[in-house]
Amino acid sequence: MPPRRARRRRVAFAVAVGGALALPWMAPTGTSAANFTFRNTQLLGSASGEPSIAIDTGQTSSQNDIYVTSLSGPNLWHSYTLGQTWSGPVHYDAVASGCPPSVFGDEDVTVLPNGNVLVAHLNVSDNVVQVSTDHGLTFGNCANTGAESDREWFGNNGNQFVYLAYHDFVGEIPIVCSSVDGGVTFPVCNQAFANPQVAQCAENTVMARPVAIDPTDSSINIPYSCSTAAENALNPPYGPLHDYYLAHSLAPQVDGQPLGYTTSNIFIADTTNKAPNFANIFSSLRIDSAGNYYLVFAGTFDDNHVLTNPYHIYLTTSTNKGQTWTTPRVIDAEPDAKGTHVFPDMWVTSRGNVDIIWLSAYDPTSGVDATGEPNGMCGSTTNVHHCLDGTQDVGMAPGGPVAANWYVYMAQSLNALDSTPTWDIARVAGAMHSGEVCTNGIVCGSSDRSLLDYISVAVDCSGNAHMVYPDNFGHSLQTHEVDQTGGTALAPPASCGTSVIVPEIPRTALLIAGAVAAMVGVMQIRRRRQGAVA
DSSP states (O other): OOGGGGGOOOOOOOOBTTBOOOOTTSOOOSOOGGGOEEEEEEOTTOOOSOOEEEEOOSSSTTTTOEEEEETTTTEEEEESSTTSSOOOOEEOTTTSTTOOOOSSOOEEEEEOTTSOEEEEEEOSSEEEEEEESSTTSOOOOOEEEEESEEEEEEEEETTTEEEEEEEETTTOSEEEEEESSTTSOOOEEEEOOOOGGGGGGGGEEEEOBSOEEOTTTOOEEEEEEEEOHHHHHHSSSOOOOOEEEEEEEOOOOTTSOOOOEEEEEEEEOOOTTOOOBOOOSOOEEEEOTTSOEEEEEEEBSOTTOTTTSOOEEEEEEESSTTSSOOOOEEOOOOTTSOSOEEEEEEEEOSTTOEEEEEEEOBOTTTOOBOOSOTTSSEEETTEEEOOTTOOOSTTOOTTSOTTOEEEEEEEEESOTTSSSOOOEEEEOSSOOEESOOOOSGGGOTTSOOTTTTOOEEEEOTTSOEEEEEEEOSSSSOEEEEEEEEESOOOOOOGGGTTOOOOOOOOHHHHHHHHHHHHHHHHHHHHHHHHHHHO
8 A cells, every 4th residue: 555545544434322423524515506615726847738637436545536637748746635735746758668758748647446547648650558556656558559649538447448539640530449458558449430421521520528438338439520621621721610420339349349330410510601610629528327428519600700609618418328419508607698618628427417617708807708719810720810790899809809818617517407407607716818719729820829728627526526727827837726625516426436535634633523522422321311310
């Protein structure tokens, strides 16, 4: 057992002699969502965007350990105290013998039920996956995975089956590599692209994160958006992304390999006299413990008229394994339904329990909605132009919210599958960026891509959210981690079981608490005896 385990204890509270002892450091429950509170920590030694977060929700001694990775290094930070304290950066791409250093830097992190931590990072020709068996302190093997790689995402089904999906640069198609030994090797990679109706999507494909495993049937699910060859010709090198499809594989065979993928439509945008633009990147697919599907994405129904068609955060759901989906619903809820909203991520636990985070150019102090094209200009890549409806916001240049301050928001619902769900929305952090936010990835051009392409969220075994985002408001780029410390929480992930994990309780506090409980018990016994005598 690693020495650090001495810094935290798992505490079980049992009912004894007429009562249970309630302690103030347990996660609050039943409070109003209006009482959301958060703790914000700058991770030391971090200086990059695209942070990923993973929380150990297995039923082991490392439950609720939190891990964050970013392009800085690439490095990993870990917290064994639910975010109260953090390690310094652990540089992982040069630890294993023969492991090449990251070049392009895309990274991801996940935790298996047994507590093993997996990281993936991108090189020129492929991805590299490394495994830590000591809770993120060191990383061992170096598995080269998938040629011509771009933007990789993890998924897993138990401790044995691990999946790494990525975008193939040359073929412009989604690929899924499979491991049957917990991520040590990935011997087989398959194309997750099967529907002839969307064959032209091979010109430009963007996958959602992560590889989503349905817990009710072990199927593998990967949404993606794409543009057609005709659109790419009009907007070289890549056209707008406005449609979503689902690659769905049946349950794996005994060797863990997918049986093949089918493709179905999730959402097809109306292009009649419009220029819809979604997948502003990246979207996120999650599946709850009952097998319901949730996809969140950002964009506009008409990129030529963004004042009347603002960039919003949309959620669509499916209760029949992705066969049919609901009409996308706007999740952000500024008073006038304007503003500009990008970079969504999401976590779900039980039925209807959803946390969604995003970046918003809505100023909660002044109440001003900076509405416009986040990239600064409408159009796509090399074919950019001033938005056709101009701009009316004070201080805004034509086309986008270039003078806006950006904030992190979180929306929570406990009934997201209802016909009229309720959402509670809170600002998570103060201003973290000012100016443009590029949503076009590697073809951002002159737009500001300093934040890179996404932020991330995960939920612990108390149902509280933990978020990571880049911050360069008035200073150089930093990675921040935010813990939900109060307010309504989601139902815990099913993988957590029923145990309660809390940070270490000082021994003196336990002795005092025990003494108090004993005294209360003695006094109650004495009162009962006195009453009996009387």
